[in-house]
Amino acid sequence: MSDNPTPIERIEDVDISSEMQDSFLEYAYSVIYARALPDARDGLKPVQRRILYQMTDMGLRPDKGHVKSARVVGEVMGKLHPHGDASIYDALVRLAQGFTLRVPLIDGHGNFGSLDDGPAAARYTEARLAGAALAMTDNLDEDVVDLVPNYDNQLTQPEVLPSAIPNLLVNGASGIAVGMATNMAPHNLIEVVQGAIYLLNKPSATVDELMEFIPGPDLPGGGTIVGLDGVKDAYRSGRGAFRTRAKVRVEQLTPRKSGLIVMELPYLVGPERVIEKIKDGVDSKKLSGITDVVDLTDRKNGLRLVISIKTGFNPEAVLEQLYRYTPLEDSFSINNVALVRGQPQTLGLREMLTVFLDHRVSVVTRRSQFRLGKRKDRLHLVEGMLLAILDIDEVIQLIRTSDDTEMARGRLMEVFDLSEIQAEYILELRLRRLTRFSRVELEAERDDLAAQIAELEAILASTERIREVVAGELEVVAKQFGTPRRTLLTGAAPARVSAAQAKKVNLEVADTPCTVLLSSTGNLVRIDHDPAVGTGTLNTASRRSHHDGVLSVLSTTTRSDIAAITSTGRLIRFTPVSIPAVPAASVQLAAGVSIDEYVGLTNTAEKIRLITPITDDTIVAFGTRQGVVKRVSLADLPTKPDLELIGLKDGDTVVGATVTTDADELVFLTSDAQLLRFSSALVRPQGRPAGGMAGIKLSAGARVIFFTAITPEASVTARVATVAESTATLPGTALGSGKVSSFSEYPAKGRATGGVRAQRFLKGEDQIAVAWVGAGEPRALTADGRPCVLPNELAKRDASGHPLDELPTVIGGDINTALGRNEATESSV
Structure with a gap:
C-alpha cells in the first residue's frame, strides 16, 4: 500500500459563455493597448517604444558601433517585451527601413529587406540608433515622463517617450487590433513642424489653415498623390482615402523604340509586384503595346523600371492602361486610430497635432521643474561651500576636535548656520578642493546657477514662454532631420473609365498623313499635317538658322512601311511612327534623329542614300561609284526587314538612289567634272539579284560622286552645284572653287557615254570634291555642320568656279522646294 495519499480532484463548473466573454475581453484589451495601436503622443506601439528605450539604455548611439540585431532583440525580450523574438525583430526592421518610414529611427547595417524581399535573420544584421531616435528619447533621465513597471515588476x-519629433504624423502607423485598425500615412517633417508651431501659436486654427502648412502626405518612396479630396476628409474626420501614382516619364530607348521609365512607385509597392502584374495583364490581353519589362534598379541610380513599348503604340495611352490594371496606381485608406489617455480614438489632423503639442508642453514643463530643483539643490551646496571656504581654518579645527562624524556635522551646522545637507557635503570634500582657485570657480558657478534658476522660474511662470521653448525645439528638429518633399500633390482626380470604355481605347498611334525628310547630314524628321491644310510654309528665321539640305523627301502616313536604301544596295524596312515629329510651320532638320541609328546600321562605312515608300508602282534607280546604273521595281517584295536590291562588284558602292519613272532623266556626275543626263526609259527594270548595266563611261582614275533623277517639271529650274579641289595638298590646307549652273544648259546624251564638262578646273585643281543636282537652291555644309556660301550667280556650263572661303563636304536641296512650298510667301508665315 502506497504512503502517498490519493490526490483529491478539483473540478469547477464554469459557464462557457462567461468564460469566453472574459477571455476575449482580456485578449482584446491586450491587443489594443499593448500591441496594435500607437500612442498619439509619441506615435509608437509598445514594442517600438521598448526597442528604442532599450537601445538607448545599451548606449547604441549613432556615434557608436553597430551591434548584432539578435543582441538587441534578446535584451528587449528579456527585460521589457514578454513576446516572441520574431515580432520584436520585425518591429526593429521596420524602424530601420527608409522605404517604410519617412524618418527612420534605427540605423541598420546589413540586409534589412526591400519592398519585395524580407530581411536577413537577426544574427546576420546589425543595428544602432539613428540620429532622429535621440530626439525621441532625449531627456528621459530628467523625469519628463512617467515610468511604469515592466512585465515582472523588476x-x-x-x-x-518624450518624442521631440511628431512621429505619429511623420512616420505614420499601421496595425490591426480586435474590432478596430489603424492606417496612417507618413508626412514631411518640415511641414508638420510648421503646422504644429502655427497651431501652438493659434490654438483655434482650422483644418484648412493647417493644410496651408501640411498640404498632404509625403510618402518615403515619392510618387504622386492624385486628388486631395480624400486627404481633406481624413484631416477633418480621421478617415479618408487617396490614390497614389508612380512617377513615370516617356523616354526614347533606341531611335526606333520608346519606353516608359518608372522612377518612383506608390507607397509600399515593389518593382517585382509591378512586373508580375504587367506580365499577367499582357497574358490575359488586358494590356497591349508592351514588349518587355526590365528592372534596372541599383544603389547608384535608384529605382529604374524600364517598360518597352511596341512601335506604333502611344506611350501615354499605354501608361493610362498600366495605371488602371497594375499597382502603378494604388489606393491608400487613412484610418487615424490611436490611443489618447489610454482610450482608442479616431483623430483628425488638428486633434493629432493637439495631443502631440500637449505632450511636448508637459515634457518641457516637467523637464524645467526637474532642472530647477537640481539647480536649486546645487546652489544650496555651493553656498555652503563658500561659507566654509571663508573660514577654512576654523572648519578644519572644528572637524579635528570632534569625536565622530555626527558630532562634526552638528558643530558645523551650529557654528556656520549650515543645513544638514551642506554640512554632510563639506565633510565629504577632498582637501584639494579647498584652494583659492576653487573659491573663484564656486562663485562663478553660483552666479551661473542663479541665472539658470531665474530663467527656469520665468519659463515655468509663463505658458507663453513654455510654448516658445516647444516651438524652438521643434524648429531645431526640423532643421536637423527634415528633408525636402518627395511626393508630388495634384488636385485633379484620377480619370476612371468603365470596363466597356476601356475596351474602346485605341492605344496605337493614328495612321495620319505625314512627310518624312532625310537631310544631307543624315537626320531623319517627320512632319505631321492635315492633308486639307498642307505642310505650310517654312518661316524665314527657322530656314536661316538651319541650313541643312534635303537628300530625300516622301509623303506617307505614320504607320506605313517605308524603305531606306543604303550604299551597299540593301533595303531596310521601317515605319516613321517613332521618328521625332516637328511642326509643319517651322521645320528644323537638326531636331530629328540620325537615320543610321534609327535603322540600326552597324557598319560605319554604310550610309543611307534614299528613303521611299514601298508600293507596287515604285521603281528605284541606283547609280554606283563605278558608273553602273540599275532600276528595280519594289512590287511583290518579300516581307523581310532586310533585302538586297543590287549585286555590286568588289570595291563598288551605291553613290545615289532615287525613285524614277520612264519620263524622268537619270544624271551622273563624276570626279573629273563630267555630267551625263539620259532618259530613264533607256534602263529597263531588272530583278533584285542583277548587277545593273553601264550607266556612264568613266575615264581612267575617275569615279561617280553623285547620281540622281530629274523630273521633266524640275528640269527647267534645276541647278547643278559643283565644288572643285586639288588632291595634291593635305586636307584642309587649300581651298577650292565652286559654281552653280542651270541644269538646262547640259545636253542629254545616250546611256553609257562620257557626258559633258560641268566645271573647268583652275590651276592646281584636279577633281570635283562634292556635287549636287536638283530643284531649288542648293544648301552646302562643312564637315562640322556649319553653312557654306556658294556663288549666287548662275555660271555657264563649262565655266570655272569662284574661290570659296570654306570647302563644303555635303550639298543638299532646299527644304521649301522639297516640300513644294512657295518661298515668296514666307514673310506671311
Whole structure:
C-alpha cells in the first residue's frame, strides 16, 4: 500500500459563455493597448517604444558601433517585451527601413529587406540608433515622463517617450487590433513642424489653415498623390482615402523604340509586384503595346523600371492602361486610430497635432521643474561651500576636535548656520578642493546657477514662454532631420473609365498623313499635317538658322512601311511612327534623329542614300561609284526587314538612289567634272539579284560622286552645284572653287557615254570634291555642320568656279522646294 495519499480532484463548473466573454475581453484589451495601436503622443506601439528605450539604455548611439540585431532583440525580450523574438525583430526592421518610414529611427547595417524581399535573420544584421531616435528619447533621465513597471515588476520602462519629433504624423502607423485598425500615412517633417508651431501659436486654427502648412502626405518612396479630396476628409474626420501614382516619364530607348521609365512607385509597392502584374495583364490581353519589362534598379541610380513599348503604340495611352490594371496606381485608406489617455480614438489632423503639442508642453514643463530643483539643490551646496571656504581654518579645527562624524556635522551646522545637507557635503570634500582657485570657480558657478534658476522660474511662470521653448525645439528638429518633399500633390482626380470604355481605347498611334525628310547630314524628321491644310510654309528665321539640305523627301502616313536604301544596295524596312515629329510651320532638320541609328546600321562605312515608300508602282534607280546604273521595281517584295536590291562588284558602292519613272532623266556626275543626263526609259527594270548595266563611261582614275533623277517639271529650274579641289595638298590646307549652273544648259546624251564638262578646273585643281543636282537652291555644309556660301550667280556650263572661303563636304536641296512650298510667301508665315 502506497504512503502517498490519493490526490483529491478539483473540478469547477464554469459557464462557457462567461468564460469566453472574459477571455476575449482580456485578449482584446491586450491587443489594443499593448500591441496594435500607437500612442498619439509619441506615435509608437509598445514594442517600438521598448526597442528604442532599450537601445538607448545599451548606449547604441549613432556615434557608436553597430551591434548584432539578435543582441538587441534578446535584451528587449528579456527585460521589457514578454513576446516572441520574431515580432520584436520585425518591429526593429521596420524602424530601420527608409522605404517604410519617412524618418527612420534605427540605423541598420546589413540586409534589412526591400519592398519585395524580407530581411536577413537577426544574427546576420546589425543595428544602432539613428540620429532622429535621440530626439525621441532625449531627456528621459530628467523625469519628463512617467515610468511604469515592466512585465515582472523588476525593472521600469517609460510609459511614453518624450518624442521631440511628431512621429505619429511623420512616420505614420499601421496595425490591426480586435474590432478596430489603424492606417496612417507618413508626412514631411518640415511641414508638420510648421503646422504644429502655427497651431501652438493659434490654438483655434482650422483644418484648412493647417493644410496651408501640411498640404498632404509625403510618402518615403515619392510618387504622386492624385486628388486631395480624400486627404481633406481624413484631416477633418480621421478617415479618408487617396490614390497614389508612380512617377513615370516617356523616354526614347533606341531611335526606333520608346519606353516608359518608372522612377518612383506608390507607397509600399515593389518593382517585382509591378512586373508580375504587367506580365499577367499582357497574358490575359488586358494590356497591349508592351514588349518587355526590365528592372534596372541599383544603389547608384535608384529605382529604374524600364517598360518597352511596341512601335506604333502611344506611350501615354499605354501608361493610362498600366495605371488602371497594375499597382502603378494604388489606393491608400487613412484610418487615424490611436490611443489618447489610454482610450482608442479616431483623430483628425488638428486633434493629432493637439495631443502631440500637449505632450511636448508637459515634457518641457516637467523637464524645467526637474532642472530647477537640481539647480536649486546645487546652489544650496555651493553656498555652503563658500561659507566654509571663508573660514577654512576654523572648519578644519572644528572637524579635528570632534569625536565622530555626527558630532562634526552638528558643530558645523551650529557654528556656520549650515543645513544638514551642506554640512554632510563639506565633510565629504577632498582637501584639494579647498584652494583659492576653487573659491573663484564656486562663485562663478553660483552666479551661473542663479541665472539658470531665474530663467527656469520665468519659463515655468509663463505658458507663453513654455510654448516658445516647444516651438524652438521643434524648429531645431526640423532643421536637423527634415528633408525636402518627395511626393508630388495634384488636385485633379484620377480619370476612371468603365470596363466597356476601356475596351474602346485605341492605344496605337493614328495612321495620319505625314512627310518624312532625310537631310544631307543624315537626320531623319517627320512632319505631321492635315492633308486639307498642307505642310505650310517654312518661316524665314527657322530656314536661316538651319541650313541643312534635303537628300530625300516622301509623303506617307505614320504607320506605313517605308524603305531606306543604303550604299551597299540593301533595303531596310521601317515605319516613321517613332521618328521625332516637328511642326509643319517651322521645320528644323537638326531636331530629328540620325537615320543610321534609327535603322540600326552597324557598319560605319554604310550610309543611307534614299528613303521611299514601298508600293507596287515604285521603281528605284541606283547609280554606283563605278558608273553602273540599275532600276528595280519594289512590287511583290518579300516581307523581310532586310533585302538586297543590287549585286555590286568588289570595291563598288551605291553613290545615289532615287525613285524614277520612264519620263524622268537619270544624271551622273563624276570626279573629273563630267555630267551625263539620259532618259530613264533607256534602263529597263531588272530583278533584285542583277548587277545593273553601264550607266556612264568613266575615264581612267575617275569615279561617280553623285547620281540622281530629274523630273521633266524640275528640269527647267534645276541647278547643278559643283565644288572643285586639288588632291595634291593635305586636307584642309587649300581651298577650292565652286559654281552653280542651270541644269538646262547640259545636253542629254545616250546611256553609257562620257557626258559633258560641268566645271573647268583652275590651276592646281584636279577633281570635283562634292556635287549636287536638283530643284531649288542648293544648301552646302562643312564637315562640322556649319553653312557654306556658294556663288549666287548662275555660271555657264563649262565655266570655272569662284574661290570659296570654306570647302563644303555635303550639298543638299532646299527644304521649301522639297516640300513644294512657295518661298515668296514666307514673310506671311
